[in-house]
Amino acid sequence: xxxxxxxxFAQVDMTEGRPWEKIVAFTIPMLMGNIAQQLYNTVxxxxxxxxxxxxxxxxxxSASPMLNLLLVLFVGISMGASIMVSQYYGSRDxxxxxxxxxxxxxxxxxxxxxxxxxxxxxxRPVLHILNTPDTIIDWCASYLFxxxxxxxxxxxxxxxxxxxxxxxxxxxxxxxxLVATVINIILDVWFVAGFHMGVAGVALATxxxxxISAVLCVLKLQRMTHLFDLKPEYLKPDKENMTTxxxxxxxxxxxxxxxxxxxxxxxxxxNSFGEMVIAANVIIMRVDGFAMMPNFSFGTAMTTxxxxxxxxxxxxxxxxxxxxxxxxxxxxxxTITGIILLFGxxxxxxxxxxxxxxxxxxxxxxxxxxxxxAMAVTQSLSGIMRGAGDTMTPMWISMITTVAIRVPLxxxxxxxxxxxxxxxxxxxxxxxxxxxxxxxxxxxxxxCYRLGHWKKKALK
Numbered sequence: 116x117x118x119x120x121x122x123x124f125a126q127v128d129m130t131e132g133r134p135w136e137k138i139v140a141f142t143i144p145m146l147m148g149n150i151a152q153q154l155y156n157t158v159x160x161x162x163x164x165x166x167x168x169x170x171x172x173x174x175x176x177s178a179s180p181m182l183n184l185l186l187v188l189f190v191g192i193s194m195g196a197s198i199m200v201s202q203y204y205g206s207r208d209x210x211x212x213x214x215x216x217x218x219x220x221x222x223x224x225x226x227x228x229x230x231x232x233x234x235x236x237x238x239r240p241v242l243h244i245l246n247t248p249d250t251i252i253d254w255c256a257s258y259l260f261x262x263x264x265x266x267x268x269x270x271x272x273x274x275x276x277x278x279x280x281x282x283x284x285x286x287x288x289x290x291x292x293l294v295a296t297v298i299n300i301i302l303d304v305w306f307v308a309g310f311h312m313g314v315a316g317v318a319l320a321t322x323x324x325x326x327i328s329a330v331l332c333v334l335k336l337q338r339m340t341h342l343f344d345l346k347p348e349y350l351k352p353d354k355e356n357m358t359t360x361x362x363x364x365x366x367x368x369x370x371x372x373x374x375x376x377x378x379x380x381x382x383x384x385x386n387s388f389g390e391m392v393i394a395a396n397v398i399i400m401r402v403d404g405f406a407m408m409p410n411f412s413f414g415t416a417m418t419t420x421x422x423x424x425x426x427x428x429x430x431x432x433x434x435x436x437x438x439x440x441x442x443x444x445x446x447x448x449x450t451i452t453g454i455i456l457l458f459g460x461x462x463x464x465x466x467x468x469x470x471x472x473x474x475x476x477x478x479x480x481x482x483x484x485x486x487x488x489a490m491a492v493t494q495s496l497s498g499i500m501r502g503a504g505d506t507m508t509p510m511w512i513s514m515i516t517t518v519a520i521r522v523p524l525x526x527x528x529x530x531x532x533x534x535x536x537x538x539x540x541x542x543x544x545x546x547x548x549x550x551x552x553x554x555x556x557x558x559x560x561x562x563c564y565r566l567g568h569w570k571k572k573a574l575k
Contacts, residue, residue: 135440138443146408149408152292157405164467175255178258181259186270187368188230190368190371192222194363195367196219198506199281201422204422211356213349216345218352218357220271222357234263238260239252242255245379245383257314258314268322270329271332276288279336283423291328295325302323373518374513377522381522384544384545391471399483406487409491410494411494414498417437422502436499441495444492444495455480460474483549486550489557497509513556517552524547529544
C-alpha cells in the first residue's frame with residue numbers, strides 16, 4: 116500500500132507509453148490544481164461581493180490586471196525553468212538539471228525583492244492613470260500593496276511548481292495547493308466576515324495561503340535528490356544557466372506582460388462605463404478563469420511532454436502527442452462551452468445578489484463562450500512549441516492578437532457605436548474584441564506550428 120502511494124507522487128516519464136495517456140494523466144492533477152488556484156481569486160470575489168458590496172468586488176477586479184502585469188518576471192522564470200528542467204530530465208543530464216534549479220531559486224529571490232521595494236511605490240499613480248473611480252481606488256491600492264509585500268510566496272510557489280512539472284510531477288503541487296486553498300477560504304471568511312477587514316483581509320488571506328504552498332514545494336524538492344543536487348554551490352549565480360532561463364522564459368513573460376498590458380488598457384475603457392460594467396467584467400473574468408483552466412492545463416502539459424521528448428530526441432513522438440493532446444483539449448473546451456451557455460445565469464449569481472448584474476454578466480459571457488474552443492488549439496500547440504524551446508513564436512502571436520487586434524478593436528467598436536443615448540459607445544466592445552482575438556490567434560498558431568521551425572530550437 117505504501118509503495119503504491121509513493122508511486123502516485125513519482126515523476127512521470129513522458130518519453131514512453133501512449134502519448135494521449137501520458138498527457139491526460141499529467142493534465143488531470145494539474146487541472147485540479149489550477150482550479151484550486153483559481154479558487155483563490157474566486158473566493159476573494161465571492162466573499163467581498165457578499166460581505167462588503169459590489170464596489171469592493173469591482174476594486175478587487177480592477178486590481179487584477181495591474182497585479183498580473185507586475186508578475187511577468189516570475190512567469191518568465193517559471194517557464195524558462197520548466198522548459199530547461201523537462202529537456203534536461205529527458206536527456207538525463209543531472210549536472211545541468213541541478214544548475215537550472217539552483218539558478219531559478221536565486222533569480223526568484225532577486226525578482227521578489229525588486230517588486231517589493233520598487234513596484235509598491237507605483238501602485239497609486241498607476242491606478243490614477245487608469246481612471247480608477249474614486250469610490251474604489253483606496254480599496255484597489257490596499258489590496259495590491261498587501262499582495263506585493265507577500266509576493267515571494269506567490270513567486271516561489273509558481274516557479275517551484277514549474278520545476279516540479281518539468282520533472283513530470285504534477286500531483287505534489289495539487290496536494291500542496293489544495294491544502295493552501297482550504298486555508299485561504301477559512302482565512303477569507305474569518306478576516307472579512309469575522310474581523311470586518313474588507314478588501315485588505317482578502318489580500319492578507321491570499322498571501323498567507325500562498326506562502327504555505329511555497330514552503331511545501333521546497334520541502335518536496337529537498338526529497339528529490341535522486342534526480343538532482345540541491346546544494347549551496349548550485350544556488351550561486353550561474354551566468355550561463357541564468358541567461359538561458361531568461362532567454363527561454365522572458366518571451367513567455369513578455370507574452371503575459373502584453374496580455375496584462377492589453378487588459379490594463381482595456382480596463383481603462385471598462386472603467387469609463389461605470390461600476391456596474393466593471394463589476395460585470397470582474398464576474399465574467401472569474402468564470403472565464405475556470406473555463407480557461409483546461410486550456411492552460413493542457414498547454415502546460417504539452418510543454419512538459421514536448422520538452423521531455425525533444426530532450427530525448429523523439430520528434431515524431433512530439434508530433435503524435437500534439438495531435439492527440441489538441442483533440443482532447445478541444446473536446447474538453449467544447450463541453451465547457453455548452454455548460455456556460457446552459458447555466459450562465461446560475462454561475463453569475465454565485466458572485467452577487469444584484470439581478471441586473473447577473474443578467475448583464477450572463478449575456479456578455481455568451482459572447483465569449485465559443486472562443487474557449489479556439490483557445491484550446493492555441494494553448495496546446497503553443498505548449499508544444501515552448502517545450503521544444505521556441506518561446507518567441509507564441510510571443511509574437513500574442514503581440515499580434517492583443518496589441519494589433521484586441522485593443523484597437525475594443526476602442527474602435529466603442530467609438531463607432533457612440534450615440535446620444537450611449538456617449539461612450541456599447542460596452543459589448545470589451546468582450547467582442549476578445550473573442551475575435553482568440554479566434555485569429557488559434558488560426559495563426561496552427562499555421563506556425565505546421566511550419567515546423569520549433570523543431571530546431573532544442574537545447575544543445
